[in-house]
Amino acid sequence: MSPIIELIDVWKSYNGVQALRGLNLEVHRGEIFGLIGPNGAGKTTTLKIIVGLLKMDRGIVRVNGVDICEEPYEYKRLIGYVPESVSLPDYLTIEEFLIYSGKIRRVPDDQIKKRINNLVRLFELEEKRRALIVSLSRGMRQKVAIASALIHDPDLLILDEPFIGIDPMGQHILKDLFNERIKSGKTVFISTHMLDTAERLCNRVAIIYKGQNIALGDLKNLQQLSKTGENATLEEVFLKLTEEAKEQPIEEAFEERRRDFFSILRRRLL
Amino acid sequence: MRADTVLSIYKFKVKTFFGAFRASKASVVLLLVYIIGFLPGISGFSITIADAIKQGGVDLEVCVETLAALLSVLMVFALILALRGYTVFEHEQIFIFTSPIRPREFLVASILADLTSSLVFAHPIFLLYAIIVFSLNLSAYLALLMLSAILLFIFMLFFLKTSFSIIKALYRDLWINALIYILIILLLLPAAGFFIDLPLKYSLLPYPSKFMAEILIDILCNCSVNLISFLGLVSYFLPLTALFILTSERNFFPATTYVPFVSPFDASIRTQTLKMERGIKIFSRMGSFLTLNLESKSFLRFLMKKEIIRITREGSLFAVILMYLIISFIVAAIGASASQNTQGPPSTFFLIFFLGTYSLIVPLMLVSNWRVSDLENLWVPLASGADMRIIVRAILYDFVLISSIVPSIMILILSIIQNVNPILPLILIISTSIVGCSVNLHIMVKFLGKKSRGTPSFLIGWASMLLSALLLTPIYILVVLSILLRLGDAANMLLSTLISIYSALIMKYFVRKIEKSIVKIEV
DSSP states (O other): OOOSEEEEEEEEEETTEEEEEEEEEEEOTTOEEEEEOSTTSSHHHHHHHHHTSSOOSEEEEEETTEETTTSTTGGGGGEEEEOSSOOOOTTSBHHHHHHHHHHHTTOOHHHHHHHHHHHHHHTTOGGGTTSBGGGSOHHHHHHHHHHHHHTTOOSEEEEESTTTTOOHHHHHHHHHHHHHHHHTTOEEEEEOSOHHHHHHHOSEEEEEETTEEEEEEOHHHHHHHHTOOTTOOHHHHHHHHHHHHHHSOHHHHHHHHHHHHHHHHHHHHO | OOHHHHHHHHHHHHHHHTGGGGGOTHHHHHHHHHHHHHHHHHHHHHHHHHHHHHHTOOOHHHHHHHHHHHHHHHHHHHHHHHTTOSEEEHHIIIIITTSSOOHHHHHHHHHHHHHHHHHHHTHHHHHHHHHHHHHTTOOHHHHHHHHHHHHHHHHHHHHHHHHHHHHHHHHOOHHHHHHHHHHHHHHHGGGGGGTSOOSOOGGGSOOHHHHHHHHHHIIIIISOOOHHHHHHHHHHHHHHHHHHHHHTTSOOGGGOEEEOOOOTTOOOHHHHHHHHHHHHHHHTTTTTTOOOOTTOSSHHHHHHHHHHHHHHHTTHHHHHHHHHHHHHHHHHHHHHHHHHHOOSHHHHHHHHHHHHHHTTHHHHHHHHHHHHHHSTTTHHHHHHTOOHHHHHHHHHHHHHHHHHHHHHHHHHHHHHHHTOOOHHHHHHHHHHHHHHHHHHHHHHHHTTSTTTTTSOHHHHHHHHHHHHHHHHHHHHHHHHHHHHTTOOHHHHHHHHHHHHHHHHHHHHHHHHHHHHHHTTOOO
């Protein structure tokens, strides 16, 4: 089965600053995949490229086997996305915003109603469903954004720092929701700084540093790769690998990534 | 007072004010457009004044009276600002007031920074000054003296505003409010002489505004300096400086009031959104009769309803109605006085041109508010795979509807009151809305891209207004011809059809451009 997300040699720069340097990544169906890395590593850029909010300079991104450059709109129906800093239309109520989110994703009207009822119940927003978004706290806004990303029951949920600003109860609900979704074969792709959460929640993680994927796999793979021992936490693994990456010259890293790219390409062609 | 600290705060304040200006290369070009845009009007105005002075037909007493009234209004404006107490921006409270900086250092830097910021917008005044000085062949001595008097008056205004703001912030008692109101009344009272027969006149009172007016008029019309007036101005400047020195010693930092950052160069959506949030809290009740539900039959209608809700709840609709109510009142007053004096074209002329010119501002306001409200929310439709072309069409249609319907109702009422045929004014307003909204939205969308998003909206707005005005020129020429040639109804109908076709073509052209640009936006 082909991966739900594939990134092959993706490059992106902002005003001459290289954000992604030939990033390669594969996310499998039915897993919770975590993207971790220090500030400025390129996590948000990666997510934004996948959901079509940014254009890459070069490379290939496939979602559900579809090249997003060749077909830049329809694939988005599979995705529910929540950015890191959530901004919502303050002038709408929660219910109106969820209706809007459903309509623009072409969800049938009868389904919109049902799903709104379920989502406001799930995120404990029932009392506030007719309140204007301007009156909500940051955590509530985050919940509304996640509810809007789920309104079309997407196969792939992409969330940038989903736990920030959400209370412990909300975080618990979210983690349960992620686990339920992967049981039904759907995929959750998160970017996070919370390494302990990523360790407990994610089936696999990718560590990116300076726009490159320096390690990918489950915790065991990463422990072996970093030679930190089988009791090492994800935080210890992360620190070790990013320290090593700092010492590695960028040119050498490029060469490795190029080898990775050709090996992936060879696998695909054969 | 440490000069290096003052300089550091000054630099910080100036950089903050002009911050966003540096964020986009397009700002430089747009600033040039802004400066050049003023040249023809100011040059014409300056030459007219200089010619009037040269011909000697100027009534000096009336000039002094009028100028003194204008300068008094400036002083009143400074006092009104002082009524709020001393206001600072959030970043000043966080970064400056938590540092070992003395109040006087902060105040001196603030006055210098305010002066620097004002200079950018005051370029028409300097242009006016330069053209008049050269046209009248004034000596360097007189030119310098005039400039010194202007600077003295400007610093006086700053000292007045700053000192009274600090006193107000520190004491917050009723007596300070009473004192400020008394000063405002005293300053404005002689201006009542313009409307009713009053023995009080600025020229009879020892006001600083009167001294300043006398200095300027004497230099310009008589090529001489009135020493008594100059000493009179200095006699106000010195006590105000002393008051500033006294108040600036007090620690007013804990008594300051926080206000959202205001700068025409500020493209920070965060601060503008804060302002918009306040608007939503106030106006959301107005829009509560409209709700976004699943009843709309087509997707376009649904999106248009969503935009109407935004426009209503954020207060834009209220602002449009208020603006047109004010202008209708003015037009009605002008029309009434014109009909008393002459017959025929003037009332139609005023009706058309006041409303026509005014309606150029409405698309700009609607589009700018949309940018503030929805730029940060664009990720929602962009990440959803929705057809962005339908979304921008819905926005544009709503803008055209709002900016056409409100003035059209006003025109119909006014035309009934004034017995004027409403066809041409209606066509002109609708065309102005169609062209204005299309151009404004196109230019705004162009500037939504990551690289040019930092461009200040007032510069984008200025460019949009210029382009709209250029495209509307043929329409206005046709309407003027129609009025001057007193064309009949049949000819006017033909003209209206031509204007409508022209506007529709322009809209079609820009809709295509907007549709192409919107899908390329990166957020």
